[in-house]
Amino acid sequence: MPKPTGYTRRQIRLHWIIVLLVIVQFVLHEPMSDAWELIGKGESVAFSPLVASHVFGGILILLLTLWRVSIKIKRGSPALPENEPKAQQIAAHATHGILYLLLILLPLSGMSAWFGGILPAADAHGVMRIVLLVVVGLHFLAAIYHHFVLKTDVMRRMLKPED
Numbered sequence: 001m002p003k004p005t006g007y008t009r010r011q012i013r014l015h016w017i018i019v020l021l022v023i024v025q026f027v028l029h030e031p032m033s034d035a036w037e038l039i040g041k042g043e044s045v046a047f048s049p050l051v052a053s054h055v056f057g058g059i060l061i062l063l064l065t066l067w068r069v070s071i072k073i074k075r076g077s078p079a080l081p082e083n084e085p086k087a088q089q090i091a092a093h094a095t096h097g098i099l100y101l102l103l104i105l106l107p108l109s110g111m112s113a114w115f116g117g118i119l120p121a122a123d124a125h126g127v128m129r130i131v132l133l134v135v136v137g138l139h140f141l142a143a144i145y146h147h148f149v150l151k152t153d154v155m156r157r158m159l160k161p162e163d
């Protein structure tokens with residue numbers, strides 16, 4: 001199968017929907033950590049739509065990410081810009097791989113803590129959310145650098161579908 005030259009409309013929508021959902025997870029983090037603190041003290045937690053949105057939003061991120069990965073496996077990935085140094089290509093692939101891994105492990109660790117009461121999973125969740133912030137920051141800077149400094153089509157292909 002020939003290598004695609006860009007992303008499909010579905011892949012692009014999935015990328016930006018997941019970005020929005022991740023932002024919501026961070027913006028609405030407080031009710032979730034408050035609820036978790038109460039559970040830690042052995043107190044009961046009343047139903048809260050904001051806590052439910054963290055749980056279901058996170059599970060939705062997991063499902064959409066698995067869908068996205070399955071499309072990527074079937075279709076392959078567009079090549080990185082020509083003439084890009086090998087080290088930069090490795091960094092791009094590594095960043096994307098780590099992002100996919102975090103989008104899967106964050107919900108899984110959250111679910112293990114919330115539904116299974118597994119405390120180390122909550123600690124891992126806390127560490128991974130910081131790693132996600134750092135890696136997304138690098139990813140964002142790389143996208144901006146590609147667009148404005150290197151003037152490649154990398155940003156455009158995550159906005160405009162190939163098909």
Ligand code: HEM
Nearest residue numbers: 025026029033036055058059061106107110111114122129
């Ligand atoms: C990609 C998806 C997710 C992201 C980005 C995310 C992000 C976060 C963030 C930023 C916090 C706040 C931590 C703090 O303020 O200390 C948090 C806490 C928490 N999340 Fe998630 N979360 C995700 C998915 C989930 C899911 C699916 C569940 C459960 C079903 C979950 C359960 C929890 C729990 C129990 C806490 C409290 C743990 C603690 O404060 O140490 N999370 N999450």
Ligand code: HEM
Nearest residue numbers: 018019022072077096099100136139140143154155157158
């Ligand atoms: C929660 C935040 C984000 C996550 C988790 C995320 C995740 C990803 C992943 C996993 C890929 C790899 C796609 C693939 O080839 O399979 C990707 C590609 C891309 N992302 Fe993001 N992203 C985020 C935010 C952003 C932001 C804020 C921007 C730009 C302003 C951006 C721009 C891009 C671009 C341009 C590509 C295409 C790279 C290429 O074609 O080589 N992303 N993103």
